[in-house]
Amino acid sequence: MTDIVSVNPAHPLLEIARMPASSTQEVDEAARRGAEAQRDWARLPxxxxxxxxxxxADRLSSEAESLASLICDEVGKPIGEARAEVVRSVDILRYYAGLAMLPDGETLPSSTARGWLLSRRYPVGVIGMITPWNFPLAIPTWKAAPALAYGNAVLLKPASSAIGVARRFAAAAQESLPDGILHMLTGERDVAEAIIDHASVSAVSFTGSTVVGRSVAARAGARGAAVQCEMGGQNPSVVLRDADMEQAASTIATAITGYAGQKCTATSRVIVEDPLGDAFVDLLADRLKALKVGDPALPGTEVGPLIDAAARQSVLAAVASSSGRTITGGTAVDGLEGFYVTPTLVDVSSSRDVLIEQEVFGPVAAVVRARSREEALGLANYGTYGLVASVFTSDLEAAMTFCDELQVGMVKINAPTSGADFHAPFGGSRASALGPHEQGLAAREFFTQRRTLTLA
Known part of the structure; x- marks a missing residue:
């Protein structure tokens, strides 16, 4: 039997977790047990x-510091960000605990004098969840919490790089929920496919790359299962000529490098309207150079390592293949044993550049100049992705125009592309998403199904 192993990205010789890969027989057993348990779970008030x-939620809260340390050690997230992720996960569970009590339907006028016509929401059944490593606690939580609140069961397959955190999450769930409602399965593509293909799995929720997400959607859709995919991003931050340059530079630097750029919402492109040009680029470069790169367990660290050696090589290769001029960064960090890359800014003139068209998933951004507001809008909408965009301006009319015209799922004015409010819908458009949005009240659309009831 193959073992799944996670290691510390800051200290790659340090093993964090080891678990045997699940077999297809174990997937089948978990799906069947989940289907049986879900019927009783859905009948509960x-x-x-x-x-x-x-x-x-209380269980996770009681383990907050040890969970944050595990997140830091297993995926290399700076300890401050790791602590915030635990707090957010606890809050999400408490939020959906309350939402479970919201009205689950509506009444409509009947076509008969004394009849009733109602529309009511019911659980979907067993939900397969395939989650990434970059938010190893928050993403499983924001998928599982609404699914559970609305009466579903969960099969969770986490990324292999984050099995330690997922194991703790599953243990806390199993201690708090009835037996059989949440199962954790480990493995690679074969395990994910077994979950997607299982007849007892009514829906699949996925977060990851666009290429894999489209494959998941096609596979699940082929047998009629519902599917929700949150995929990649190539997110622009637009700096208009009337922006507060100091505030914009500080905010964008953090959006580029938070968790070493390993967020689907990280800023990948910085579009600067003339005449700010060189002055803003120099300011942003200074902000990036000032960030502290180092061991994520140390309190002052702002930029930690990438998840593994392959990720670092991919980021460095993208920078090397760019036609642009590297302003700062673009190298591995000397003197540190982990998978570090210096915060990087590249001045790019071609919209066909790799740093403009591809999701790099590292602390890297391309700078593009725009001669006008209209050109900046066109550059922001360029490409196939459509997750999130930020606009920095002091002009309300400009802000409203960009809100209306940007082809993305989320627009932020004078705020970073990264980060999200868990009580608001989260998701993109175009190549960044398939299916209903996640989080907030929007999650109910995927994790419930409507049924129309007629009483004559």
Whole structure:
């Protein structure tokens, strides 16, 4: 039996977790047990499901510091960001514990004098969840919490780089929920495909790359399963001529490099309207140079390592293949044993550049100049992705125009592309998403199904 192993990206010789890969027989058993348990779970009063989620939240909260340390060690996330991820996950569980009590339907005028016509929401069934390593606690939580609140069961397959955090998440869930409601399965593509293909799995929620997400959607859709895919991003931050340059530079530097750029919402392109040009680019470069790169376990670290050697090589190769001029960074970090890359800014003139068209997933951004607001908007909408965009301006009319015209799922004015409010819909358009949005009240659309009821 093959073992799945995770290591510390800052200290690659340090093993963090080891678990045997799940077999297809184990997938089948988990799916069948989940389907059986889900029927009883769905019949419970919503208040009882809410109390179970509160107990789940309390369990994670009681382990907050050790969970944050594990996130830091297993995926290389700076300890401050790791602590914030734990707090956010606890808050998400408590939020959906409350949402379980919201009305689950509506009444409509009947076509008969004394009849009733209703539309009510019901659980979908067993949900397969395929999650990445970059938010090893928050993403499983924001998928599982609404699924559970609305009466579904969960099969969770985490990324192999984050099995230690996922194991802790699953253990906390299993201690708080009825037996069989949440199962964790480990492995690679074969395990994911077994989950997607299983007849007892009614829906699949995926977060990861666009290439893999489209494959998941096609496979699940082929047998009629519902699918939700949150995929890649190539996110622009637009700096208009009336922007507060100091605020924009500081905010964008953080959006480029937070968790070493390993977020689907990280800023990948910085579009600067003339005449700010060189002055803003120099300011942004200074902000990037000032960031502290180092061991994520140290309190002052702002930029930690990439997840593994292949990720670092991919980032460095993208910078090397760019036709642009590297302003700062673009190299591995000397003197550190982990998979570090210096914060990088590249001045690019061609829209066909690799740093403009591809998701690099590292602390790297391309700078593009725009001669006008209209050109800046066109550059921001260039390409196939459509997750999130930021616009920095003091002009309300400009802000409103960009809100209306940007082809993305989320627009932020004078705020970083990175980060999200868990009580608001999260998701993109175009090549960045398939299916309903996640989080907030929007999550109900995927994790429930409508049923129209007629009483004559």
């Amino acid at each position: 919503a208040s009882e499901r809410g109390r179970a989620l509160m107990a789940f």
